[in-house]
Amino acid sequence: MVGLSSNSSCLSGAAPIQLTSSFHCNLGFYCPNNSALHPPEFCAPTASCQATRLESPSTPCVESQGLYQPVVCPPGKFCPQDGREMLSCPKGSYCPVGTYDPFRCGLTSICPLESSRQFSLLGFIIIVAIDVVMGLLWWRDWRKLRSKNRRSDVERTSSQETLCSSDDDxxxxxxxxxxxxxxxxxxxxxxxxxxxxxxxxxxxxxxxxxxxxxxxxxxxxxxxxxxxxxxxxxxxxxxxxxxxxxxxxxxxxxxxxxxxxxxxxxxxxxxxxxxxxxxxxxxxxxxxxxxxxxxxxxxxxxxxxxxxxxxxxxxxxxxxxxxxxxxxxxxxxxxxxxxxxxxxxxxxxxxxxxxxxxxxxxxxxxxxxxxxxxxxxxxxxxxxxxxxxxxxxxxxxxxxxxxxxxxxxxxxxxxxxxxxxxxxxxxxxxxxxxxxxxxxxxxxxxxxxxxxxxxxxxxxxxxxxxxKALPPIPITVSDDPLPSTSGRSAPWLLQTYFCLTRALKQQQRQPVSFYLEIGVGAVAGLLIGLALYPYKGLHFQGLYLPPFELLSSAVDYKTVPMISLMCCMAIGLASASPGVRVFGDEKDTYQRETRSGHSRSAYYTGKLLSTIPRILLSSLHFTSFYAILATPCISFWDSYVTIALYFYAIYGLASLVSVVVSREDGPLFATILCLVISVLDGHGPPLATVHEWHLEWMWRMYPGTWFAEAWMDRFLRCAAHLYDVDKAAAATKWVLGRYSLDLGMVFIIGSVYRVLAFVGLVWAPGSRR
Incomplete structure (x- = not known):
């Protein structure tokens, strides 16, 4: 190797440090010169390599610093299990840093030769299909109403404004x-x-x-x-x-x-x-x-x-x-x-x-x-x-x-x-x-x-x-029994169904508002994706697994929590205001209908169910733009489910705000509250610091912390063959391996918000009979 000192196998001339006494090549490393006689070594980096690491810690210096020093397999390449070869990532697959077996791209993804990340088009294909279908449904409903109104205009008579005023009518x-x-x-x-x-x-x-x-x-x-x-x-x-x-x-x-x-x-x-x-x-x-x-x-x-x-x-x-x-x-x-x-x-x-x-x-x-x-x-x-x-x-x-x-x-x-x-x-x-x-x-x-x-x-x-008992006329009050009211209203399930279909029809009749809401979700995902695009999919960097710890570059435990913070804030901005309007715009309707015998819980459940399509579509648009630009290592569907559940939680919180705050102040208050809760996701202050304050229980009361932990689990899972993720978890106090629990807690917290909102609807002034 050019530049090696006669007394050292390292480029810098420093004495190498033997990493293991026998031949061993970690998964994801390239070890072409190592053998039992020449086991892997660590060499201090040259000045230029060290400058590269300090300037951009997330982009390691991939050049070998010594004859017998292994190097991590660079992006766009993969190094099979024994580490003897470094091959180009084939078309239709992608190979991030430290790949030993190429990851297959989806059928709808763009993965040319030597791809280091996957550009998934799955979300775009789905949202285009859904948006076209929704547009056609809206157009059909509009034409149907217009046709009925034209027929009504033809049938209108000159006496249309005369009201019935006689029993003989x-x-x-x-x-x-x-x-x-x-x-x-x-x-x-x-x-x-x-x-x-x-x-x-x-x-x-x-x-x-x-x-x-x-x-x-x-x-x-x-x-x-x-x-x-x-x-x-x-x-x-x-x-x-x-x-x-x-x-x-x-x-x-x-x-x-x-x-x-x-x-x-x-x-x-x-x-x-x-x-x-x-x-x-x-x-x-x-x-x-x-x-x-x-x-x-x-x-x-x-x-x-x-x-x-x-x-x-x-x-x-x-x-x-x-x-x-x-x-x-x-x-x-x-x-x-x-x-x-x-x-x-x-x-x-x-x-x-x-x-x-x-x-x-x-x-x-x-x-x-x-x-x-x-x-x-x-x-x-x-x-x-x-x-x-x-x-x-x-x-x-x-x-x-x-x-x-x-x-x-x-x-x-x-x-x-x-x-x-x-x-x-x-x-x-x-x-x-x-x-x-x-x-x-x-x-x-x-x-x-x-x-x-x-x-x-x-x-x-x-x-x-x-x-003096001289009222203008004697008041005659009958003694007739009250008619029975049994069977005078629809069963609970039917009331829920009718409220659900009515709410869905309302959404269909507001295409501008509906498309604006999911459009805001798409823009939010787009902006976050653009911010993360320069990372080239490398969002986590830790200590290499033993015995290659000394080969590690600077660790990066903050980017994934930072991404979760950005997602939480963006989702809060995109969904807080629409979530408030679900109930905030219909308090008078709710009060009138419940006074007249409507089931409160049926009305509430129907409205809640009607928000599910909005949540799913907004989160789908958000995830589609985020995934294609940020190119995270986790799957599209893992990203979508995690993001959709956080949308669900924010909608629940916004519903609660709409009950306790006036219609005029609700959107602003909900947005501010969602931003505050987003900050409590374990990024700043870090969860490790919060743990030292003995206040982690408070952070765990909010969905952002569980969302960030789920995000951390999925990202670290992608790199578990290369990095010591257990040390990363111990240092950051994130608990790995409970992705399902994390998602379940986001769902539970979002559901608790909805229960509290229902209690508020029942007990708020003017809503009780």
Missing amino acids: ASVKAFMASFARCVKTSNIGLSFAFSDLTYRPKSMDRDIVSAISGGIEKGSMWAVMGPSGSGKSTFVDLLMGNRIPSNGSISVNGGQAERSKYSKLIGYVPQDDVLLPELTVRENILHSARIRLPRSWTEAQRNDHVDRLLDCLHLTHTQHRTVRNISGGERKRASIGIELIAGPMALFLDEPTSGLDSTSALSLVELLKALSQMGVTIVCIIHQPRREIFEVLDNVLVLKKGEQVFQGPREGIVPFFKNRGFSVSDAANPADAILDIVSERNPIIEPPQIFNMHGSKLVMDWEEYWK
Whole structure:
């Protein structure tokens, strides 16, 4: 060998160190000159070789530093087991540093002659096929909806905005016939009686509702009126059983009934139209029908019931339009239809005319009047209705600061206040006049000096009036038994299935959002792959196995944990915000549906299952770009499963955040939290340092540490024939050989996040009944 000293077999001229007393060549080494007479030796590196090692520790100086010094088999070559030959890596295989037997490339991989790493195209082929199929499905669904809408436009008549308002109307009769089959009784409607009804929250020193007594007859239409803050919504919540009164009692149909016994008989329409905008009018109502109608009904019967209701509400012409593409009045009718489809005995509505023009508001109230004439008890919270709307009402209950100032027929309210000294002009809107009286304003009412009296004077007048047993009309509360609610909802598994298919349809109707999410995952994998591309697949370097330890270059135990940190942070950035939107955007929907009898766990499970395709596709796009550029030694499927499980964990954490944080703050908070958790993966501070602090248990509470350990196990497994991986594990405190446990812990932690999120959904303010 050129440059050898006459007194030394080493290039540097230094004395060699014998590594073993007999011939031995470790796997992955090239030992052409070694024999029993000349066993392997270690030679101190020359200055140029040492500079190379110091400049790039991950790229060892592969030139032999002595005649009898073995060298590790360089990238693109392989050295068979005895180490006598160094051969070129054949086409279709790849040979990283220290290869003794070439690794076969996959059928979809690019591996030319003397490849040192595998460029796998498997992921790209899969994602292209899946993306094309998803695009075709979206296109088919869009064309189907457009075709249905065109047919509906042709069928639209000039009277499409007229609502059913008479019992003689054929559509009303048809719906009522189906309604009767649903409730299984001809005695439709609920009556409510309440005595000294009072509600005071524990956090307040005054009553929100104070000592209200009276009753609501079945088949009547009531309006609860009063200025803002008068306790209207709280009073209605008490009647529906959503709040427990501090004092007093409520009876339904003449008997004391538990909320669970009549909750499925009541419909509630909130002020804001809680509809899923991605679904059509029919799909929103049909979902409610599938969940809440008797489980003995067939799908054909449910669809027939929906058809009759759509006809009654005059929504047939818009039934195939998505909610985001219909008018405000149509949205309000659709919102009412979601409750009517279940055959409620009583319907409560919060500000049903809010946000509507005067004509639409009047038409809607006339519809509600028609429903009350069918026998359904209607109770509306109405704030300052127009005169024509006020005249449609049967009865009125007026509140002032939680106290009752009037209850009775609409016709009797003006005489009642006139008898108290107020002069209401015949030209004035009675509703406006009454609200001015109880609000102590005087733009219309005379005489003005009455407003100098304390506001409680009106309450005292009413109490005196009521005690004299001279209410405007006697309140008749029936003693009819409550209809049975058994079998009134779908079984749990069916509810889960319906919620799952609905959620999947929502995703299908949001192609931009869906593709953006998986696109972000692809970009994240691409950026990490580009960052790791210069490593050429060499992500770990340790001490060579005995007896070749002295031949080792600088060790690199940090790159694999660094890769895991980069992956955790990228996955957190890519999936935290979409994970929050799974539940954060539908809190109102969840609350409305669970109030009406939907199973909380079925809704939650269906939504969780609907995220699985998003998780699998996002992680697939991430892994595909990462794998082809970073070219890790582990298999594509090992990489994919590990990454997919971390996506699963982050989605679970984001779901938990969405429950405890507001919709506006959720995405940012979840992203920050995921970044913080990513840092706790054992890279910085290193797990060995954390072990010295006796805080490893804290790091083990988060999925990043288990993810990094799984990553470390797979990477070191690839190099176990060349490096002393046990020493690497002892130095870093990573535990090898439990890859399945690592993945299982990531899955368990992600599942725990979901359980906590469900508990939060059940116990969060406003979600319990």
